[in-house]
Amino acid sequence: MRLMLAALALSSLVGCASNQLSQTGEAVYYALQTDTSLRSWVDACKTVSTTSKQQALMTQKNWWKRNGAFVESADYGLTHDIITVTDDRAETGARMAMAITWQVVETAEQEVDELMQSTSNKESLCDRILSQYNDGERDLRGNESLYNSLVGLQRRAQSGGEDLKMKQASVQARTGKVYGRSFYVVxxxxxxxxxxxxxxxxxxxxxxxxxxxxxxxxxxxxxxxxxxxxxxxxx
Structure with missing residues (x-):
């Protein structure tokens, strides 16, 4: 059921191949997935050694400084389109957001777990992966096919961020319900x-x-x- 909701929500963002929103949907998922993958690597590598922990924390800080605005914009795009699709059906929209958040985290954690379990030198693996993030190899702007969509999302977030907050507050006030996106993860x-x-x-x-x-x-x-x-x- 959760994956079905995730698929439904993503289809509303991605649409069909000819839909002009398809690139936007791909950009949203790409940005959120890349950020979550880094956070999963940071969590895993912090427990490997003191050196890996220091590298992980530094990498996360440096990567976010360069990419944080894109991640926040992608999150805005997801929330905006879910509210638009579900209108005032707050529970439906909330469950879509939960399902997508769960799917993104599940995918990232599975990737990290599989690679960590398959290596005999976890510190070396952490160094290699974290260096890719720290050196810019996994920066969001590096995806040329989605870069323009990420920039477009950033502009949408800057111009419509406050309206979205008001819309969310209005829905919550009418329904009397507040939902957390990380429910399934917890x-x-x-x-x-x-x-x-x-x-x-x-x-x-x-x-x-x-x-x-x-x-x-x-x-x-x-x-x-x-x-x-x-x-x-x-x-």
Whole structure:
């Protein structure tokens, strides 16, 4: 069901091959996926060694400085088009956003896990991948076929960002419901932490920052903090 929702939402962005929005949809997914992949590499490499941790944090800072505006614009494009497609059906739009966020994170984590498990030298692998990000090889502007779409998204975000916030606030006020995009991500994490069937509740919704409380069947609870769909269980 979640992947079906993700596919539906992406199809609304990508459209058919002849649709002028197809490049925009591809640019949105490309930017969000590239950013999430880097965050997954940073999380994985921070635990390898002190050297890898320092390199990971420096790489993330440098890459975001060059590409952050494009990522924020892509996120705007996703949110705007989901709201447009679903109109005031807040729950449908929210579940589409959840499904896409879940799919992006799932794909990135799977790629990182497979490569880390297949190598005998994790520090060397981290150095190679992180260097590609730090040196600009994986900068978003490097994709010539999508660059113009990324620039277009940036202009849309600059001109329509405040209108989108008002639209979101209006929908939430009418429905009385607030949804978190990282819900499915947190749900998956609670299962990995030995808490299947947890009741997940959104405590703070200030995208890209979210905080969730997960109540486990045994009466214990977990607190998850998320940034751009990348979540960690708080100690």
């Amino acid at each position: 749900e998956k994490m609670t299962k990995r932490e030995g808490c299947p069937g947890a009741k997940v509740q959104l405590l703070k919704n200030d995208w890209p920052h979210e905080v969730y409380d997960a109540r486990c069947p045994d009466g214990s609870y977990l607190l998850a903090r998320c940034e751009w769909g990348n979540c960690l269980i708080a100690d």
